[in-house]
Amino acid sequence: MTCIKPILYGLVCTLTGFALVSCAVPKPQLSLETAKEVTVYEKTPDATLSNPKVQKVGKLDSRGVSHLQKYIAGAKTRRLGYVSSNRFVQVGDRRLGVVVWSDGRLLGLDFTGQDASRVPPTTTHSLMVNADEVLSKHLLDAVKEAE
Incomplete structure (x- = not known):
């Protein structure tokens, strides 16, 4: 009977570990070095x-690309229910939504689906969120100034 308790404890820990891993949202593999x-x-x-129509505004300059690389490198992933984007950045074949708080600060980059502009706001979205507010401000400014 005493042998069964450690086995059950190990089984419960293993199943809990699998559940936690399956809930994690991996960041997308973006080839920023080549793009x-x-x-x-x-x-x-x-x-x-x-009918989500988007038009090309411009391109990020080298400073903006550098901010984007740093932002993604230090980002954590979060899942949110209602997310809407008006601006998007396209890295390679992946289009990310630029999600902004109501006060104008950058909340994160929406990487739901291959093209975030086609995903309805009411679905669950996966976002890359970076806690560095200065870097977030610089990235958002670079996206707004793109020509």
Whole structure:
């Protein structure tokens, strides 16, 4: 009987570990080293939930790409329920939503799906969030200034 308790304890710990790992959201593999150009897009005024139209605004300069690399390197992943983006950055073949708080601060980069502009706001979204507020401000400024 005493042998069964350690076995059950080990089994419970193993199952708990698997549950925690399966809940983790991995960051997407973005090839920022090879992608020298990061394109910025913005939703058009006639975009709707059923027809999300985006237009090219410009490209990030080298300083903006550097901020993006640092942001992603230090980011943690979070899952949120309702997320809406008006600006997007395209890295390679992946389009990330730039999610902004109502007060104008950067909340994170939405990497839900291959193209975040096509994902409805009401679904659960995966975001890369960085706690460095200065870096977040610089990245958001670079995205807004893209030409």
